[in-house]
Every structure is written in structure tokens, then in C-alpha cells.
Amino acid sequence: MKFLFGSLMVYAGLLFFVIGTLWRLRRWMKSEVPFSLTLFPLSGSTMGKMRSLTRETFLFSGLYREDRSFWWLAWLFHLSLAVIIVGHIVGIFCDRQQFVLLGATPEMSRHLSLTFGGIAGCMLLVSVAVLFIRRLSDPMVQRLSPPSAFFDLVLIGAVALSGVVIYLPGFQTDIGEIRAYMRGVLHLEPTPLPDNPVFVIHFSLAVLLVLYLPFSRMFHFGGSFVIRDMYYETPPTYPSPTENSRQGSFLVKRLYPASVHGGQDKEVCP
Amino acid sequence: MKTPLVLAKREDLEKIGLSPVDASDRKKITLQLIDEYRKFSRSFSVMLETCTNCGVCAGACHSYQATDDFYNIPAARAGLLRKIFTRYFTWSGKFFTKFTGATDFDDGTLDAWLDYFYQCNVCRRCAVSCPFGIDTGEIVLAGRNILSKLGLAPSFLVNIARNELETGNNSGIQKPAVLDSCAFLEEELLEETGMDIRIPVDKPGSEVLYIPSSSEFFVNVDTLIGAAKFFHFLGVDWTLSSTILEAANYGLLFDLEVMKKHNDRMRKAADELGVDKVIQGECGHGWRAAKMFSEGANGPIRFSLEHVLDFVAERLHDLKLRKLPMKATLHDSCNYARGTGLLDSPRRIMRACVEEFVEMEPCRERNYCCGGGSGLLMDEMVEIRMRLGKMKADQVRSLLPLDYVAVPCASCKAQMPLLLRHYGMEEVRVGGILELLGDALEMGAYGTG
Numbered sequence: 001m002k003f004l005f006g007s008l009m010v011y012a013g014l015l016f017f018v019i020g021t022l023w024r025l026r027r028w029m030k031s032e033v034p035f036s037l038t039l040f041p042l043s044g045s046t047m048g049k050m051r052s053l054t055r056e057t058f059l060f061s062g063l064y065r066e067d068r069s070f071w072w073l074a075w076l077f078h079l080s081l082a083v084i085i086v087g088h089i090v091g092i093f094c095d096r097q098q099f100v101l102l103g104a105t106p107e108m109s110r111h112l113s114l115t116f117g118g119i120a121g122c123m124l125l126v127s128v129a130v131l132f133i134r135r136l137s138d139p140m141v142q143r144l145s146p147p148s149a150f151f152d153l154v155l156i157g158a159v160a161l162s163g164v165v166i167y168l169p170g171f172q173t174d175i176g177e178i179r180a181y182m183r184g185v186l187h188l189e190p191t192p193l194p195d196n197p198v199f200v201i202h203f204s205l206a207v208l209l210v211l212y213l214p215f216s217r218m219f220h221f222g223g224s225f226v227i228r229d230m231y232y233e234t235p236p237t238y239p240s241p242t243e244n245s246r247q248g249s250f251l252v253k254r255l256y257p258a259s260v261h262g263g264q265d266k267e268v269c270p
Numbered sequence: 271m272k273t274p275l276v277l278a279k280r281e282d283l284e285k286i287g288l289s290p291v292d293a294s295d296r297k298k299i300t301l302q303l304i305d306e307y308r309k310f311s312r313s314f315s316v317m318l319e320t321c322t323n324c325g326v327c328a329g330a331c332h333s334y335q336a337t338d339d340f341y342n343i344p345a346a347r348a349g350l351l352r353k354i355f356t357r358y359f360t361w362s363g364k365f366f367t368k369f370t371g372a373t374d375f376d377d378g379t380l381d382a383w384l385d386y387f388y389q390c391n392v393c394r395r396c397a398v399s400c401p402f403g404i405d406t407g408e409i410v411l412a413g414r415n416i417l418s419k420l421g422l423a424p425s426f427l428v429n430i431a432r433n434e435l436e437t438g439n440n441s442g443i444q445k446p447a448v449l450d451s452c453a454f455l456e457e458e459l460l461e462e463t464g465m466d467i468r469i470p471v472d473k474p475g476s477e478v479l480y481i482p483s484s485s486e487f488f489v490n491v492d493t494l495i496g497a498a499k500f501f502h503f504l505g506v507d508w509t510l511s512s513t514i515l516e517a518a519n520y521g522l523l524f525d526l527e528v529m530k531k532h533n534d535r536m537r538k539a540a541d542e543l544g545v546d547k548v549i550q551g552e553c554g555h556g557w558r559a560a561k562m563f564s565e566g567a568n569g570p571i572r573f574s575l576e577h578v579l580d581f582v583a584e585r586l587h588d589l590k591l592r593k594l595p596m597k598a599t600l601h602d603s604c605n606y607a608r609g610t611g612l613l614d615s616p617r618r619i620m621r622a623c624v625e626e627f628v629e630m631e632p633c634r635e636r637n638y639c640c641g642g643g644s645g646l647l648m649d650e651m652v653e654i655r656m657r658l659g660k661m662k663a664d665q666v667r668s669l670l671p672l673d674y675v676a677v678p679c680a681s682c683k684a685q686m687p688l689l690l691r692h693y694g695m696e697e698v699r700v701g702g703i704l705e706l707l708g709d710a711l712e713m714g715a716y717g718t719g
Contacts, residue, residue, distance in 0.1 A: 033313070041635055145323050220402055236562070
């Protein structure tokens with residue numbers, strides 16, 4: 001039972017994540033972009049656009065300019081999240097020997113891995129708490145926020161908290177056993193779920209987060225790329241080039257067929 | 271806050287192809303219209319579904335800053351549509367309605383849309399500030415289009431659209447009146463310069479079709495005079511077309527079908543006159559409709575299409591200008607700065623035309639709207655408009671003493687003088703960039719006429 005539960009859960013979660021992500025993107029992408037929505041100023045060169053996209057994606061450059069204190073919060077939150085995700089995958093795959101590749105001794109590598117993981121975990125926990133407090137204490141942001149916005153933060157916070165607690169001295173966790181289990185999962189050779197209750201909570205919540213993510217507002221990272229893709233479009237030039245000019249259904253079709261709004265469909269004022 | 275909008279009556283709506291929907295059908299049809307719109311435009315659902323309600327846009331929006339009304343926060347404004355969209359078009363909203371912040375469509379839904387979608391100037395400043403780039407203007411325009419199809423549209427916009435569809439200009443000017451005005455302006459030009467400077471109308475075989483704003487025939491005449499002097503100086507073979515005397519395209523602001531038809535007029539006029547080049551005059555949203563929207567709405571364009579300010583800036587070295595002794599600043603129209611990327615040409619021209627050019631703070635893509643954008647120029651909106659323009663008025667005040675605010679957009683030209691009077695700065699002159707150019711041009715110098 002435990003065997004079935006642990007392995008099924010994790011693969012179902014990942015499958016949900018992949019399908020959900022593709023479904024969300026597909027839902028957006030199947031609609032046309034009828035007009036050029038380029039947001040200026042825009043670098044004309046591909047390199048310039050790449051630079052701008054990189055700055056936005058990794059440094060949140062727009063937010064940095066707009067609201068410095070919130071930038072620190074949002075950026076550190078996402079940075080610690082990224083470090084933890086990468087750290088989990090790399091750390092489990094390499095059994096914490098990843099820093100050996102950079103010249104460290106196996107003992108040092110284990111130590112570094114633990115230290116970075118610990119720092120990132122605490123950073124995540126603190127930043128998610130501050131994000132939650134910000135949402136609650138700023139009356140404007142609170143009024144803007146639906147319950148789901150608080151739930152998302154609580155869920156991330158719970159995953160982070162349970163993850164940090166595993167390492168606390170009082171919990172006597174056998175990290176080796178957990179890592180062995182996770183390696184089995186990653187290598188598609190699952191073994192029974194370890195008995196540790198804190199780990200079971202951490203693991204279940206993390207899977208819940210992963211499968212819920214594509215269907216929540218936490219999918220904003222996907223949306224932001226779809227939006228930038230529209231904004232970075234090279235504006236039209238005239239006379240229109242003979243090929244590659246915009247082809248949309250609005251060219252041949254009315255936006256609303258008369259059947260929808262019941263209004264007249266005849267041409268007024270030629 | 272409530273907007274005192276005067277809505278169009280059935281007979282006026284029908285003249286532009288719209289018709290009111292029975293109150294009992296409103297919910298059903300609204301949902302159908304939302305469904306059509308989300309299929310029509312990708313920006314609609316992706317922008318609604320990407321917002322995390324972080325509140326950064328509140329600080330960027332002049333409308334919220336000046337009115338302090340919660341629903342003028344871009345995220346809350348879009349939220350008015352988002353909660354209906356979430357409720358009826360997403361699984362999460364259907365099954366976890368409260369949790370996702372979704373609400374049922376009710377009697378107040380459309381009233382709130384009317385109030386708040388018409389307190390947004392569609393300036394796109396929120397798109398620049400949003401960490402994900404969400405443009406609430408896109409949601410507002412979608413909402414206005416949906417309202418229009420429900421027969422809920424401001425009388426002001428509907429009447430202008432009717433004029434545009436019937437005559438090709440907002441004021442409804444017919445050809446004889448155009449000829450009269452141009453003859454009068456030509457006399458003025460003769461008196462001022464001693465030169466025979468023409469303002470040709472429907473001149474076949476011309477090289478360039480110039481599309482001004484119809485307000486330049488009565489109110490902002492100095493802009494048209496500036497253009498005439500400039501074309502004359504360079505010997506450009508140009509003409510106006512009596513079938514399209516309006517760069518503005520109000521359809522963009524409430525009914526895309528109307529926008530499409532007005533864009534089509536531009537093509538027909540260019541074809542009839544056989545011109546290879548169309549130059550658009552000083553109008554912000556009109557330039558966006560022509561440059562950014564016409565290819566998607568009307569197909570490829572066979573002629574070259576340029577904004578008059580770009581056209582002038584490219585030819586600055588051919589002009590003989592004397593710098594006017596004044597301190598002047600530039601108001602970046604939203605549709606130039608963020609909408610079409612017309613950022614450098616206005617500055618180059620102004621630097622060449624005035625002794626002291628100063629920038630507003632902030633400027634360029636971070637500039638604030640004057641409060642007159644997106645078709646809110648109706649009389650009943652004056653009070654709200656003055657509030658919407660508060661950030662702009664503060665910007666101008668910080669530059670005092672100042673002689674001139676250049677507003678190269680017809681909507682800004684209608685709003686800015688009222689705004690400066692309202693905030694006690696009536697001594698500052700407001701006008702176009704072509705107007706400055708016309709004053710700065712030394713017509714006698716190398717004049718070809």
C-alpha cells in the first residue's frame with residue numbers, strides 16, 4: 001500500500017503537472033493575436049530582445065525599476081525557490097557529490113550541499129512569510145487578493161517548513177533512507193515510502209503543489225512568457241512585405257457573428 | 271466612482287450597426303460575447319489569468335493615483351471582468367467560486383464595467399510596470415467591445431463613429447466646408463508669409479496623402495498651417511482627401527468593426543488618389559490603429575505609411591529653422607510612447623525648434639497620460655477627466671515657468687488646455703509640434719514656392 005501510494009502519487013503529480021502546463025499553454029496559444037501588441041520601447045535586434053528577456057526572467061528588471069523593496073522580496077523568494085528545485089534534483093541525482101565536479105572533496109561537497117540547501121530553505125520560508133504578511137497587512141493588496149492567493153502562499157510555506165523541519169536535530173531523520181527513496185523515484189525504480197512522518201507530510205504537500213500549480217495563479221511564469229512573446233513582436237512595416245504579413249481571421253470574418261448578439265449584420269455606411 | 275456617461279439611444283446605435291439587447295438576455299449574450307472575444311484575442315485570457323494581484327500596478331496608474339478609487343487599480347479594474355470570466359470559463363471558478371474570487375453575473379456587473387472601463391485611458395502604463403507585462407488596457411478594450419455589442423456605449427463615441435463612417439471624419443465635415451476652410455487657411459498663409467502656399471484637397475496624381483485630425487480645420491488650425499508650410503518648404507507634392515480627414519479612429523476605443531472600416535477608408539483614399547505614401551498627422555490612438563492594427567484588421571498595405579513627425583525628423587537637415595525663444599516641454603502621448611514607439615522624432619524636432627527644451631519627469635515610456643485618452647472627451651466626463659489629469663498637471667507645474675507644452679495628439683490638445691486652466695496654469699501655451707515647426711521655419715530662406 002505504502003509502495004503504491006508513494007510511487008503513484010509522485011508520477012501522477014508529475015503527469016498532472018506536464019499535462020496541466022501543456023493544456024494551459026494550449027488554451028492560450030490557440031487564440032490568435034489579431035493585432036500587433038508590441039510594447040515600446042523595443043530593441044530592434046534579436047540580441048537586444050534576448051538580453052531584455054533574460055534580464056526580465058532572471059533579474060525581474062521591470063519590477064526592480066518599479067518597486068525596489070517588493071523587488072527584493074519577490075526576487076529572493078523566487079531565487080530561493082529556484083535554488084531549492086535545482087538543489088533537490090542535482091543533490092539527489094549526485095548523492096550530494098555535485099561539488100566534487102568543482103574541485104571539492106566528497107566531504108566538503110556534502111557539507112556545501114547541506115549549507116546551501118539550508119540557507120535557501122530558510123530564505124524561502126522567511127520570504128514566503130513576508131509575502132503572506134504583505135498580502136494581509138496592506139489593505140489594498142488584501143482587498144485585491146482572492147482566498148486562493150493566500151492558499152498558494154500557505155501551501156508553499158508548508159512545503160518549505162516541513163522540508164526544513166526534516167533536518168532539525170529533534171526529529172532523528174534518516175536522511176540516507178529518504179535520499180535512497182528519492183533516487184529510486186528519479187530512476188523510475190520506486191521503493192516503499194520511508195516511515196518518517198515529517199517526510200511523508202513534506203513529500204505529499206510537495207506533490208500536491210506540483211499537480212496544483214498549472215491550474216493556479218502560480219502559473220504566472222507561463223503567462224508572462226506568452227505576454228512577452230506578443231510584446232516583442234517586431235512592429236509591422238509598410239508597404240507590407242509580400243510574404244509574412246499578418247494573417248488573421250478578422251481579415252475575413254466579423255468579430256461577432258450576428259447570431260451572437262442578435263443585432264443586424266448588414267453593412268452600414270460603406 | 272460612478273461615471274456620468276450618457277449612453278447612446280437605440281436609433282443612434284443602429285446607425286453604426288449596433289443594437290441594444292433585452293435585459294433578460296444580457297447574461298446569456300454577455301457570456302457568449304466573452305467566449306467569442308477569448309477565441310478572438312490571445313491577450314484576453316492570458317492577461318486575465320496571469321495576474322497575481324500583487325498590487326504593483328496601483329502605483330503606476332494615474333487613474334487610481336488621482337481618484338483613490340479601489341476599482342481604478344488596474345488589477346481591480348481587470349478583476350471586474352476576471353471574476354466573471356473565472357466563474358463561467360474555468361473549472362476552478364465553476365467548482366471553487368469563492369476560493370478563486372469569482373462571482374456570478376448579476377445586475378451590477380455591466381454597470382460596474384461601464385463605470386470603470388470608461389475611467390481608464392488605455393495608456394498602457396500598467397503594462398510597463400507589471401512584472402508580467404499585463405496590459406489592463408487590453409481588458410478594458412475587450413470589455414468596451416462587449417458592452418458595445420450589448421448596446422451599451424457612450425453617445426459621444428457612437429456619434430463620432432457615425433460621423434467617421436459617413437464622412438470619414440469625427441466632426442462630420444462635408445467636402446464644400448473642407449474646401450472653404452482650406453481656402454481660408456491659404457489666405458492666412460499668404461498674409462503671414464507673402465507666399466502662395468496651397469492646401470490641396472483631392473488632388474489626383476499627388477505623391478503623398480496627408481491625413482490630419484479634423485479638429486485642425488477649426489480649433490487646432492496652427493497644426494495644419496505648420497504642416498502646409500513644411501510641405502511647401504520641401505516642395506512635397508501632397509494632398510488631403512475629403513473622404514478621410516481624420517487620423518483618429520474611435521472604433522479602436524469601443525468597437526473594432528468601426529475601426530476596421532475607418533482603416534479601410536485610408537486604403538481606398540490612397541488607391542483613388544494613386545499615392546505611394548500616406549502620412550498620418552498628430553493623433554495618438556489613430557496612429558496606433560493605423561500602424562499596429564490595420565494589417566491585422568485590413569490586410570497588407572501596398573503604400574508606405576509614416577507618421578508626420580518621423581517624416582519631419584528625417585528631413586530636419588533640409589529645413590532652415592530659427593530657434594524660438596521659449597522654454598518648451600513635450601508631453602509623450604501614450605499611444606506614441608508605449609503604443610507605437612514614436613519617442614525620438616518629436617524630441618529631435620523640438621530641440622531644433624526651441625531655445626530651451628526640457629523633459630518632463632517621468633517621460634518617454636514612463637510618462638503619465640493627460641487624462642484625455644481613449645475617447646473620454648465627452649462633456650459629461652469633464653470633472654472626472656480633470657481628476658485623471660492630475661498627475662500630468664503636477665508634472666507640468668514642476669517645470670514652471672514654462673512657455674509651451676507640445677502635445678502632438680488631438681485628444682491631448684482637447685484635454686490639456688482645460689487641465690492647465692483647471693489647475694491654474696492657463697499662462698502656459700499648449701499646441702502641436704507642427705505648430706512650433708511652422709513658427710520656426712524661415713520660409714523666405716530657401717523656400718521653393
